[in-house]
Amino acid sequence: MTIPTPDTVYDVVVIGAGPTGENVADRAVQGGLTAAIVEHELVGGECSYWACMPTKALLRDAAALRAARDLPAAGRAVRGELDPAAVLGRRDRFAADWNDAGQVDWLEQAGITLLRGHGRIVDTRTVAVTGADGATTVARARHAVVVATGSSARIPAVPGLAGVAPWTSRDAASAHHVPQRLAIIGGGVVGTEMATAFGALGAQVTLLSRTRLLPGMEPFAGERVADALRTAGASVLVDTEVAAARRDDTGTVRLTLADGRIVAADEVLVATGRTANTKDLGLDLLGLVPGDWLAVDDALAVLGRDGTPAGPGWLYAAGDVNHRALLTHQGKYQARALGDAIAARARGDRPDLGAWGRHASTADERAVSQVVFSDPEVASVGLTAAAASGAGIPVRVVDHDLGSVAGAALHADGYGGQARMVIDARRNVLLGFTVVGPDVAELLHAATIAIVGEVPLDRLWHAVPAYPTISEIWLRLLEADGRDHH
Numbered sequence: 001m002t003i004p005t006p007d008t009v010y011d012v013v014v015i016g017a018g019p020t021g022e023n024v025a026d027r028a029v030q031g032g033l034t035a036a037i038v039e040h041e042l043v044g045g046e047c048s049y050w051a052c053m054p055t056k057a058l059l060r061d062a063a064a065l066r067a068a069r070d071l072p073a074a075g076r077a078v079r080g081e082l083d084p085a086a087v088l089g090r091r092d093r094f095a096a097d098w099n100d101a102g103q104v105d106w107l108e109q110a111g112i113t114l115l116r117g118h119g120r121i122v123d124t125r126t127v128a129v130t131g132a133d134g135a136t137t138v139a140r141a142r143h144a145v146v147v148a149t150g151s152s153a154r155i156p157a158v159p160g161l162a163g164v165a166p167w168t169s170r171d172a173a174s175a176h177h178v179p180q181r182l183a184i185i186g187g188g189v190v191g192t193e194m195a196t197a198f199g200a201l202g203a204q205v206t207l208l209s210r211t212r213l214l215p216g217m218e219p220f221a222g223e224r225v226a227d228a229l230r231t232a233g234a235s236v237l238v239d240t241e242v243a244a245a246r247r248d249d250t251g252t253v254r255l256t257l258a259d260g261r262i263v264a265a266d267e268v269l270v271a272t273g274r275t276a277n278t279k280d281l282g283l284d285l286l287g288l289v290p291g292d293w294l295a296v297d298d299a300l301a302v303l304g305r306d307g308t309p310a311g312p313g314w315l316y317a318a319g320d321v322n323h324r325a326l327l328t329h330q331g332k333y334q335a336r337a338l339g340d341a342i343a344a345r346a347r348g349d350r351p352d353l354g355a356w357g358r359h360a361s362t363a364d365e366r367a368v369s370q371v372v373f374s375d376p377e378v379a380s381v382g383l384t385a386a387a388a389s390g391a392g393i394p395v396r397v398v399d400h401d402l403g404s405v406a407g408a409a410l411h412a413d414g415y416g417g418q419a420r421m422v423i424d425a426r427r428n429v430l431l432g433f434t435v436v437g438p439d440v441a442e443l444l445h446a447a448t449i450a451i452v453g454e455v456p457l458d459r460l461w462h463a464v465p466a467y468p469t470i471s472e473i474w475l476r477l478l479e480a481d482g483r484d485h486h
């Protein structure tokens with residue numbers, strides 16, 4: 001093939017302007033480099049328009065209403081029902097009405113050049129950008145090309161499913177009506193959050209999960225969320241598989257389960273995980289398989305099938321596309337490390353890639369934090385007991401009833417919840433923390449700091465939670481663990 005002549009040259013070319021790509025480019029520019037970012041849809045990516053922001057906006061009013069209803073006087077003061085149109089309207093604002101002008105302005109003030117169009121790697125350090133009008137320009141990178149193309153909803157090969165025009169998370173996040181009956185396939189994070197949201201907005205929800213709910217988390221998390229969904233009127237079927245789907249003449253979708261049961265719904269949301277946005281990126285040129293997740297090393301360099309860098313010294317991948325931790329904040333964390341590392345290399349410095357080093361993404365392995373905004377909320381960081389044991393680490397597991405903490409009892413009548421510490425029994429440091437209950441999201445960061453700081457449990461006894469806050473769960477967990485571990 002002929003090597004295209006570049007139209008423009010930048011120090012760094014980033015493909016994909018989601019939260020990850022934006023932050024790689026920003027850090028590179030702050031490190032003194034020039035950067036271009038290629039985007040074929042909306043600047044801001046999945047998170048801004050079809051994922052984090054709109055889905056949390058769908059959930060927030062219902063959470064506030066529940067909080068009021070869990071108190072006698074506040075509950076009496078709040079008499080009406082949720083107005084779905086008002087919720088959807090506020091959601092529209094949080095999705096910026098699917099207009100990226102604000103984020104384009106941000107790129108401009110950050111000194112990042114936007115190249116609108118589809119990016120494809122066509123040669124070493126070279127990206128062709130094909131615009132909506134079909135015209136192609138070529139951008140060359142002096143130092144690095146970063147793939148930050150994210151992920152899309154994965155539709156499983158269930159017979160008939162594609163034919164019923166199922167909703168993906170994008171359709172749920174941007175819905176302009178609330179279906180009367182919503183069936184959801186998949187009991188992971190999207191499935192449980194959207195079951196919570198659409199149930200609160202008045203849909204009759206059936207959640208179909210092939211495993212227990214939230215299978216990647218401590219088992220009690222999914223159990224409590226399943227109980228609460230059922231109490232709220234949803235039908236939650238676990239350990240079940242959808243065998244076939246069809247839409248009948250009346251428009252009703254009929255899902256046939258493996259055991260022969262039929263679930264009828266007006267819409268079906270498929271929430272069965274993600275697929276990498278790598279199909280049309282020119283990866284075959286580098287010996288990689290289009291459509292695969294991009295394996296990376298500690299420097300986030302893309303690895304070839306033989307385990308060595310596929311674009312030595314110039315090709316990196318960050319965010320969802322490297323499949324390390326499919327979360328906005330973890331993608332942005334990788335982005336900060338990677339953007340800084342690229343700038344450091346450009347200056348001739350060696351990046352600091354040791355554990356917890358400035359340019360390492362150590363937290364991806366040891367301290368991924370996540371909040372599931374279901375009812376009740378689930379907040380977790382680090383390893384579950386099963387993951388730690390699976391990694392061969394001897395652990396102590398300490399559980400405590402969150403409802404018995406004074407601050408929780410004050411927070412809401414009938415407060416129910418649970419917390420777990422997973423402790424490295426050899427080193428006496430925290431490995432993992434999970435908490436489930438109303439309004440626990442903001443409890444999480446204390447645990448994240450304890451894990452990342454590798455704070456010895458002996459010292460944690462000196463971190464005194466204020467009375468009467470829900471954070472007193474920390475004291476109860478420490479007391480349950482005892483003080484004599486050495």
Ligand SMILES: Cc1cc2nc3c(=O)[nH]c(=O)nc-3n(C[C@H](O)[C@H](O)[C@H](O)COP(=O)(O)OP(=O)(O)OC[C@H]3O[C@@H](n4cnc5c(N)ncnc54)[C@H](O)[C@@H]3O)c2cc1C
Binds near residue numbers: 042169277320327
């Ligand atoms: C329903 C839902 C809710 C979620 N809620 C949360 C949450 O509450 N908190 C949280 O932390 N995470 C949440 N996530 C996960 C979060 O959305 C992702 O982890 C995050 O968006 C990943 O960011 P990214 O920049 O890696 O990729 P993306 O946000 O997917 O951005 C990638 C960008 O690259 C562009 N692109 C792709 N290929 C090309 C190409 N060849 N040329 C040009 N442009 C290209 C895309 O158009 C897109 O703009 C949620 C996910 C879903 C599905």
Ligand SMILES: NC(=O)c1ccc[n+]([C@@H]2O[C@H](COP(=O)([O-])OP(=O)(O)OC[C@H]3O[C@@H](n4cnc5c(N)ncnc54)[C@H](O)[C@@H]3O)[C@@H](O)[C@H]2O)c1
Binds near residue numbers: 157185190211241371
């Ligand atoms: N609040 C948050 O942080 C948040 C919210 C939503 C999504 N996200 C992220 O987005 C990503 C995608 O979420 P997700 O819920 O789609 O994925 P997920 O991996 O969390 O859950 C997918 C679920 O679908 C099930 N599944 C897979 N194939 C199936 C099939 N054929 N039939 C039935 N079930 C099947 C899996 O067993 C799993 O339980 C996650 O990695 C998540 O971290 C985060």
